[in-house]
Amino acid sequence: MSDHDIESHIKVYWNVFYALLAFTILTVAVSYIPFEEYNLPFSPMFWALLVGLSIAAIKGYLVSAYFMHLNSERKAIYYLLLLSILFLVVLMVIPMAWSVSARNPNAGYAPYVQDDVERGYVDKDYYHGSDEDH
């Protein structure tokens, strides 16, 4: 990188810094928005998560692309990180899906158990507990 290139980069770095600060303040401000009071299609938690994590993702992108020079790095590194994030998502999603399906008494049982539930041999709350327990 020539000196001239670097000089222009300095400006970029400081701009990214100010942007990150701005997003930090934004994310704190957004956390105070009462999503429950608006009549939104999904749960308020969903919106809080969506907005909060989107801002975090943007900040993360800024750090990795500019400070860590991921933009100017060869594709291979990019794919490596994408691969690990993919596995990460698998690690997060599968146990989540598991516990969700395990908590829904209708979706959770293996067929032979479900049959026994329907025949009345087994109480439907026996394996997962009743809804009041959760």
Next chain:
Amino acid sequence: MDIEIPYNVEEREDTGLYNAKLGIWLFLASEIMLFGALFSTYIILRTGDTTWMTAVKGAHLNIPLATLNTAILILSSVTFVMSWVSLKLKDFSGFKKYMGITLLCSVLFLVIKFFEYKAKFDVGHYPSTHNFYAVYFTITGLHGIHIIGGIIVNAYLWLPGSKMWNTDPKRFTNRIEVAGLYWHFVDLVWIIVFPSIYLL
């Protein structure tokens, strides 16, 4: 008895990387998995737990202080980049200045963390009190250990290690770049930790 390892300083043509850079990116990939496992634990323990929000309210998390901490860490990140830029521009004193600020910010981060932890311990909130505290202390604690590691490496590069600038400047610049990648990753993790633990 030093063997000359190729591509330690100059980049290899087909990969475009020198050894340490590839090494640190691979290490960061494994760190993604580590913190990811922690976050996935957080998600699993929190969903469906009706007592979670009560514990959070009881924790009295100091959000302004945490925001300040976030800003301090981001500042340390940008000053780290500036120190690397100074080296590229052959400005050694600039490097010293910026690296010093980075170290100062990181120590400040830890000091604020110390007070945060102390506030919790003083009211008798330990990791064993509720799973929220367990997750909180584990994630921020592991992050803190990574910061301490970074401080040790950066301090070494700031003081005794900087002698390499006189003998092998390109290699030293590479070292700073590689240490910078680690430091930015630590910052990145905090950027995600901050909203998910403090705000949500």
Next chain:
Amino acid sequence: MNKEKLNIPKSIYGFGGALISISGILLLCSFLVGTFLNYIVSAQTLINSISAFFLLIGGYYISKAKPEIKWGGRLISISGLQALYIYISPSFTPDLIIYFPPIFLFFGGLIIRSVDNKFGLSGILISFSGLASLILLILPKIFAINSYPFFLYLYLIPIVLLIFAGFVSTCSEFKLFVSKYIFSIDHKWIGIQYGITSMIFLLFGFSLMMIMRYQLAYNMGTGELKDLISPDMYNALGAMHGTIMVFLGVVPMIVGAFGNYLVPLQVGAPDMAFPKLNMASYWVYFIGGIVMLASFFVPDALPAHSGWTSYVPLATLSSGSGQTFWLVGMIFLITSSLLGSVNILVTIIQLRVKGLTWMRLPFFVWTQLITSFLLLLAFPPLEAAGIFQLLDRVAGTHFFDPYSGGSVLLYQHLFWFLAHPEVYVLILPALGIVAEIISNNTRKPLWGYKPMVYSTIWLGFMSFIVWAHHMFLTGMGTTMSSFFMITTMIISVPSVVILSSLFLSLWGGSIRFNTPMLFALSFLPMFGIGGLTGLPLGLATADIHLHDTYYVIGHFHYVVAPGTIFAIFAGIYFWFPKITGKTMNETLGKIHFYGSLVAMNGIFMPMFLQGLAGVSRRLSNGGYDYAHAKEVLYLNEIMSICAFALFAFQLFFIVNFFWTLLRNRYDTEVDTNPWKSNTIEWTDTTSPPLGHGNFEVIPKVYRGAYEYSIEGHSKDYCPQTEES
């Protein structure tokens, strides 16, 4: 790169160092007095004060040695002075001052290290000693672990470091020996270190199993030999057998020993990409191994006895510190693996010589590449799970405690997310070793090299999404179990491709039946049996009957024992001439082979029968209490006799190994390529390879690794680095 040699008057520095050593020895005495003589407080204080005094004087002499390190010595002196003050006047000491001596030690050591490279080792040891003391002082303030008996023993660490620091500074020959043989950064010697340590652990793990098999054969709840070992001890042996064999034996052997030694040679590199990191990896593994072994010596408690899987809640609730040692040991081992895998990956990607493109790499290097990726990405979740379980045990958290909002299944998910890629780590390098040996001994190219490479990559990728086939019986719904069943069935395809390619490689070859080839050939059907018996386990419906039975034990032992371990033996016989310049004896090797093959099958084949009958794992009397096990109980004795026979045949190997190592060469001229192989490590290096940089002339590669029996050539092999 010429480092300037500082002319430190050795005598003064050494004298100061000697005093620090004495200080350390005194601290050790004080520790022993306190631990074993019931805390005679005044004697301890007296010894501690004298020790601090020695530290004070030692630091003074160090500071006098040379102007540049005067502050190093002075900080050590101040540290000693502060410690003296603390010991003499405890009642006036405010709390914070306890932390000062270690901090001063830390910085003092750093200054010594930074100023001088020759004696820097002592500086590093001093600062680590200070750091360790500091951590040990802070840790009880955060976690309530003061009551744990093992915690006291950790105080030995800074003391021992201090003793060594002083010792090192006094003796330059000791330093040379240390840097050449103990803290070597040469990948070949590190590979040998890994090999020696892991072979000792393999033997130890095997011995644990033999105790268990004796119990199973002759103490099935009857007779005078009742309670040879208690059921808890049986479980402890079983858990430690599994852990030691997998994490301390097989993986360090195939990745640490074979990988470290051969990968740089096979890609033409002078050493690994990060030699010092390599050394650090080995020593962290060693410490992890020591910690694991130490769990056997915990007073009044058993070692870890919750299975090698350490499932919660049993593991969290097990009493005594054995399980805690297991967890701490695992954290060290995982760290060692991570560092080692980064090293291998960077070496393969960056340090290949000119002409060595991806598709010209020996298959062994490809398997090491994918294995390192698996180790890199899969281990961290287990590290997280280990940390959580450690906190649950030690700090009273409730990560896995369902009564307080925790999740028991979470542990299983995190554990198996690693442990499934871990089993591919166990098998892939073995496949690589076998491929090399088969192609070499059939004198023809590997059949289907490209499909094998792509299958390995596919296998590596898929191994991350099959883990829950170990959890079919945890109450998952049909959606989840279908998903994992499908991925498990898919993952069998690439392994079949690789195995079939190896079988097909034999067709039309002129096969040489030397010892490595015998082991490699037998690997194929043995791994085949292991793999095929895995299929019913992968089908959720059949797994309902077979889960946690002896069928599973038979399946995975077939893959690892007559599978990977045979490949390890094959590799040792094959590469022994390269490492030492001498070839192992063929007759002893063949006896070793035939005996082991028969014994292995004798041990593990009956396990399928027992498993199908429904005999569960981890039963300390082998199923004696269960009616469904009655008919297959007689097999226990057969299996145990075969196990003892297996041990007996390993003696042939051990004798062969040492006898070959220690005898003088029969011929003065060493043949550097006795097997007439193509790969770089055989054709371009001496036997053993040069200590400094491996190659006299950096090789250039012109073709792939399997060019055997080319038409029109005079030789039946064509080395990679040969021009025409």
